[in-house]
Amino acid sequence: MNIENESRDIAALDLGSNSFHMVVAKVIDKDLQIVSRHKQRVHLAAGLDDDKNLSEEAIQRALDCLAMFAERIQDFSPDNVRIAATHTLRQAVNSRTFIERARSVIPFPIEVIAGTEEARLIFLGVAHTQPPSDESMLVVDIGGGSTEMIIGRGFEPLLVNSKQMGCVSYTHRYFANNKLSKKNFAQAILAAQQRLESLAQSYRKASWNIAFGSSGTAKAIKEVLIGLGYEDGLITATRLEKLIERLCEWRTIDEIELDGLNDERKPVFAAGVAIMAAIFQDLHIDEMHFSDGALREGLLYEMEDRFKYSDIRLRITEALADKHAVDLEHAAIVKSYARDFLDQVGATIGIQSESELPALLEWGALLHEVGLNISYQAFHRHSAYILTHTNMAGFNREQQQVLATLARFQRKALKLNEMESFTLFKKKHILGLIRILRLSILVNGQRHEELLPELTLSIQDDAWHLTCEDKNWLENNLLLHADLKTEQQYWDQIGWELVF
Numbered sequence: 001m002n003i004e005n006e007s008r009d010i011a012a013l014d015l016g017s018n019s020f021h022m023v024v025a026k027v028i029d030k031d032l033q034i035v036s037r038h039k040q041r042v043h044l045a046a047g048l049d050d051d052k053n054l055s056e057e058a059i060q061r062a063l064d065c066l067a068m069f070a071e072r073i074q075d076f077s078p079d080n081v082r083i084a085a086t087h088t089l090r091q092a093v094n095s096r097t098f099i100e101r102a103r104s105v106i107p108f109p110i111e112v113i114a115g116t117e118e119a120r121l122i123f124l125g126v127a128h129t130q131p132p133s134d135e136s137m138l139v140v141d142i143g144g145g146s147t148e149m150i151i152g153r154g155f156e157p158l159l160v161n162s163k164q165m166g167c168v169s170y171t172h173r174y175f176a177n178n179k180l181s182k183k184n185f186a187q188a189i190l191a192a193q194q195r196l197e198s199l200a201q202s203y204r205k206a207s208w209n210i211a212f213g214s215s216g217t218a219k220a221i222k223e224v225l226i227g228l229g230y231e232d233g234l235i236t237a238t239r240l241e242k243l244i245e246r247l248c249e250w251r252t253i254d255e256i257e258l259d260g261l262n263d264e265r266k267p268v269f270a271a272g273v274a275i276m277a278a279i280f281q282d283l284h285i286d287e288m289h290f291s292d293g294a295l296r297e298g299l300l301y302e303m304e305d306r307f308k309y310s311d312i313r314l315r316i317t318e319a320l321a322d323k324h325a326v327d328l329e330h331a332a333i334v335k336s337y338a339r340d341f342l343d344q345v346g347a348t349i350g351i352q353s354e355s356e357l358p359a360l361l362e363w364g365a366l367l368h369e370v371g372l373n374i375s376y377q378a379f380h381r382h383s384a385y386i387l388t389h390t391n392m393a394g395f396n397r398e399q400q401q402v403l404a405t406l407a408r409f410q411r412k413a414l415k416l417n418e419m420e421s422f423t424l425f426k427k428k429h430i431l432g433l434i435r436i437l438r439l440s441i442l443v444n445g446q447r448h449e450e451l452l453p454e455l456t457l458s459i460q461d462d463a464w465h466l467t468c469e470d471k472n473w474l475e476n477n478l479l480l481h482a483d484l485k486t487e488q489q490y491w492d493q494i495g496w497e498l499v500f
Helices: 056-072 087-091 095-102 115-128 167-174 182-196 200-206 215-227 237-247 266-283 295-303 312-323 328-349 357-367 379-389 397-408 427-442 478-493
Strands: 007-015 019-028 031-041 081-085 110-112 136-142 147-153 156-163 210-214 287-291 455-460 463-468 497-499
Touching (some): 115 136, 115 147, 147 266, 167 266, 210 215, 215 287, 328 427, 328 455, 397 427, 478 497
Parallel strands (some): 007 081, 136 210
Antiparallel strands (some): 136 147, 147 156
């Protein structure tokens, strides 16, 4: 076998609140080899104002960094690059503006991922960079704007949470005067404990065999502890207490002089230590090791099919359908019609079979009635709400938004002015999926065991034509005929044309 033919270059970018990271790797046969790592301090969170708008200066710092990263991966295909944006771009009201401007700098889609999805990927990155083990582990990742905590076993996260507390945000809030004092530390630790209050007991009850800290805060604490003489670099509650006492020997953050602490990490180090101390206290952690694996490694391993143990999105959608008592037989038939209709018109509306939109359409078909369990009245809106606000592992924010949009516009009047905008997907493609799903639901509206004769969907001069080889198909299905007439009126109201 020619090893060269089996190789593949992939890259993962993590757009964090404090730093941007890029990891480039080569997949050779069944091995993933890290080729290079790149890191740039961008201080994105520092550019958020009180109204959660990113400043022009922060946006420009981020674009300059992405332009530099783009040079390294300019020859990579889109399938081999994943870019995940985390807390600050989740919070920024003008994140879409930034993402649109970034398109001209780096020609790959930027995914804004939910906190729980960030946590899942962090766990995956840590799990893959540790020796194989059946022991359960706790992973803690203190970032610039959020902290992720995960308990899992093997490659499977079991308890996943993301809290809005990070070393950048806590520095601004509790060390804004640049002063180092026991009072400032106490306030920061108490605030973090209040954040942890709702979940600490469930984590203690779940238990774990070994704890890992990942990313910048944990790494900085480890290196400082080594500099203080703790050669094993283990983080413990006692060592954190002594570290806080040592930090309080200086009056200001600028005065800190600790071996292992670089100038870039120094401004946010005290806040990171405070958050870590709170987590140790509330979760009753004895000791914590540092792991090189983090979000970007999780992205790398998930990108490469050979390292996937299952398709998590399939499991999540099936579990959600089961939780909300979806009529799976009906959903399966709707999904089948949707798949067939997309096969017939996909090329015409510009949706490529290799894109992720066909899969999103099928998942949308499976989940379109999750809101029916709440109430039949306006159940399409209930479905959209559930699909917007449920933590769905494996989906980024816009993928989840596609599912919610399909659910929202599956029936009734097409109030498209309520439709949100997209950055990863083209609006015309989403509108095409909406039409396909509406028709797929409609032709199985009576939920008969006996399916209709084979239907053909085509597009001619922007008019969508639904036809059947059986010329009497509408006469034999009078309720369907009436429903199609009503649907035709809905389409007419917004300038769409449906012919049957």
